[in-house]
Amino acid sequence: MKRLVTFSFRNKDLPPFSAAFGARHRRVLDLPLIAWLTVIWVLLWSSLNWANLLTGAVVAVVVCLAFPLPKVDLGLRLHLWGILRLAGYLLYDMYTSGVKVTRQIHGRQPRRAAVIAVPLRCRSDLMLAAVAVTVSNVPDGSVVEVRRATATVFVHVLDAGDPAELEAARRSVWRLEELTVRAFGTRDEIERVAAPPPHAPRTGERPGDQEDRP
Amino acid sequence: MTVWLQILDTAGAALVLLGAAICLLGVIGMLRLPDVLSRSHAATKPQALGMLIVLAGVALRLRSGMDLATLGLIGFFQLMTGPVAAHLVARSAYRTGQVDHASLLFDDLDEQLTEET
Numbered sequence: 001m002k003r004l005v006t007f008s009f010r011n012k013d014l015p016p017f018s019a020a021f022g023a024r025h026r027r028v029l030d031l032p033l034i035a036w037l038t039v040i041w042v043l044l045w046s047s048l049n050w051a052n053l054l055t056g057a058v059v060a061v062v063v064c065l066a067f068p069l070p071k072v073d074l075g076l077r078l079h080l081w082g083i084l085r086l087a088g089y090l091l092y093d094m095y096t097s098g099v100k101v102t103r104q105i106h107g108r109q110p111r112r113a114a115v116i117a118v119p120l121r122c123r124s125d126l127m128l129a130a131v132a133v134t135v136s137n138v139p140d141g142s143v144v145e146v147r148r149a150t151a152t153v154f155v156h157v158l159d160a161g162d163p164a165e166l167e168a169a170r171r172s173v174w175r176l177e178e179l180t181v182r183a184f185g186t187r188d189e190i191e192r193v194a195a196p197p198p199h200a201p202r203t204g205e206r207p208g209d210q211e212d213r214p
Numbered sequence: 215m216t217v218w219l220q221i222l223d224t225a226g227a228a229l230v231l232l233g234a235a236i237c238l239l240g241v242i243g244m245l246r247l248p249d250v251l252s253r254s255h256a257a258t259k260p261q262a263l264g265m266l267i268v269l270a271g272v273a274l275r276l277r278s279g280m281d282l283a284t285l286g287l288i289g290f291f292q293l294m295t296g297p298v299a300a301h302l303v304a305r306s307a308y309r310t311g312q313v314d315h316a317s318l319l320f321d322d323l324d325e326q327l328t329e330e331t
Contacts, residue, residue, distance in 0.1 A: 098263030105243030117322035136297030154323040
């Protein structure tokens, strides 16, 4: 007899924490996604009761069935301690960056800006995206371009006249990369990130040159 | 107890004002800066900080668990979506030639883009 619902611990082909419906497993529901959508629904109604919980779950399931996402394992893992550390650093960085950018904007002397390339150590798409988002929140960085093939982010730095400033920008990108991957990455990615940062390419040097260094 | 509530209310109002002032500074900075990429700095960072401070102020005044969680959700989504929007603006500005390359000290991306073509 065919099961109507198959959970991922019964069938290893399914992505983790998901359930497949129907005899041919046409529809796959990602249970953490449904839980998250339900939480958002309850928060939007801002009261926790059974009616909200149930309608939220129903809406989440309907949304997931109506707009199915591709069946992929994104490589998202949650590490609680890593997330707390990332949140702490982010809050601190946002404070310093808010103050710093405000001061730079209102300073008298003209600034020379520049676009620098920073090679990253992580490789998965999700981690690249997460790092790009966190980098945008730190002091000197707004991401202009991300190159997926070489895992390089191109960051616009407001105050590039000072070499020490550039070095600091690169280091803060790498530090944030490590924090982000330690919060959300798979074990593979965490190992990759534990390695020392790739040699910083100087101006005009191509970032691909030093790719193979440990 | 009412003294404490009053203190919380006042602190919340002060935080909302402070956050709004930081956002205002960012907007003034946007007007002062010369090009799109620099302006995107001014448009994102002080705004994000100011938004978080305003949310903290509102949280001090609302003081109920569910509302706090909703405020947290607002902050989370703002922090997730703001950089994406800023990046798209910066990227399209760069690729459509809105960036004055002479004013940049150096530019690692330019070499890579021209290499490709």
